[in-house]
Amino acid sequence: MTNPLLSHLKVGFIGAGNMSQSIISSLLQAKIIPHENVYLSNRSEKKLIKVSKELDVQAVNSNEELIEKSDIIVIAVKPQDIYNAVEPISSSFGEENIVISLAAGIPLQKLKKLAPQVKNWVRVMPNTPVSIKTGVVGYCLLNESEATSAVIEDLFSASGVVEKVTEGEMFEALMVATSSGVGFVFELMQYWQEWLEEHDFTPEQARNLTVQTFLGASLLANIDQAKSIEELQNKVTSKKGVTAAGLESMRELEVERAIRYSFEKAVLRDRELAKLSD
Numbered sequence: 001m002t003n004p005l006l007s008h009l010k011v012g013f014i015g016a017g018n019m020s021q022s023i024i025s026s027l028l029q030a031k032i033i034p035h036e037n038v039y040l041s042n043r044s045e046k047k048l049i050k051v052s053k054e055l056d057v058q059a060v061n062s063n064e065e066l067i068e069k070s071d072i073i074v075i076a077v078k079p080q081d082i083y084n085a086v087e088p089i090s091s092s093f094g095e096e097n098i099v100i101s102l103a104a105g106i107p108l109q110k111l112k113k114l115a116p117q118v119k120n121w122v123r124v125m126p127n128t129p130v131s132i133k134t135g136v137v138g139y140c141l142l143n144e145s146e147a148t149s150a151v152i153e154d155l156f157s158a159s160g161v162v163e164k165v166t167e168g169e170m171f172e173a174l175m176v177a178t179s180s181g182v183g184f185v186f187e188l189m190q191y192w193q194e195w196l197e198e199h200d201f202t203p204e205q206a207r208n209l210t211v212q213t214f215l216g217a218s219l220l221a222n223i224d225q226a227k228s229i230e231e232l233q234n235k236v237t238s239k240k241g242v243t244a245a246g247l248e249s250m251r252e253l254e255v256e257r258a259i260r261y262s263f264e265k266a267v268l269r270d271r272e273l274a275k276l277s278d
């Protein structure tokens, strides 16, 4: 059940881009926060007016004003813009504000340096399916607090699955598997589609068959939670059958190793980007 306190809290979003729009729509549709308690600021006024009208939330003209009005502040600007956005207003944050950063590659200790008085810095990593409420939202806290965790879990409950993680390897793994992971799954989907197209299916047919196969497998795994994914796989794999032959080849070709290697490369790139922001 949603935290009833949340409906009284005021939530401000700095940056009216894609992520803010997805998160705000989910919050409003699920009635977690009423329209009048959502504030939005943005660098360009034109976008601010357009987005705030579309979402029916309160547009504010400056980031300072947004902080003054909000209990929870979500910083949803690109990582390269975060210092320009936050440094000039860092003294405006109150000790008790919950301040959420969506910026990839900016660790909690760097966020703390930006506004050391803030006790409740939170790093959140959403993936793009939050726009259709089937996302994954990972988060970690600067200071452990059950109350802050409860607020974060309720706030993002309408966006998809919410997981608390520790910063470092766990956060990196979550980011690569679920956020970059969406891109990796699209890569696999393109292989499926291309192969079907090479066998006389139109691009539209090939796309539909591909999407339905990935969707069907995911939904089966989701519905049949009692079975492991390996057990579900065994159900479609008869001994010496067609699927078994394909799987054997996938294992011989070490598809798993190739995918793990790609994950590790993505983690290394995340670390490089984090260093560049030093």
Ligand SMILES: NC(=O)c1ccc[n+]([C@@H]2O[C@H](COP(=O)([O-])OP(=O)(O)OC[C@H]3O[C@@H](n4cnc5c(N)ncnc54)[C@H](OP(=O)(O)O)[C@@H]3O)[C@@H](O)[C@H]2O)c1
Pocket: 014, 015, 016, 017, 018, 019, 020, 041, 042, 043, 044, 045, 047, 063, 075, 076, 077, 078, 079, 081, 084, 085, 086, 102, 103, 104, 125, 126, 127, 128, 179
């Ligand atoms: N999109 C994703 O899939 C995804 C996934 C995980 C995490 N994230 C993180 O989410 C954050 C937002 O990403 P996004 O895709 O929503 O970016 P976006 O669509 O580019 O939106 C960023 C917004 O921030 C505004 N902005 C920049 N500087 C500002 C400032 N000083 N004050 C107020 N507003 C400012 C920009 O305004 P103008 O357009 O007017 O310049 C823009 O509307 C990023 O840190 C990203 O790493 C995104």
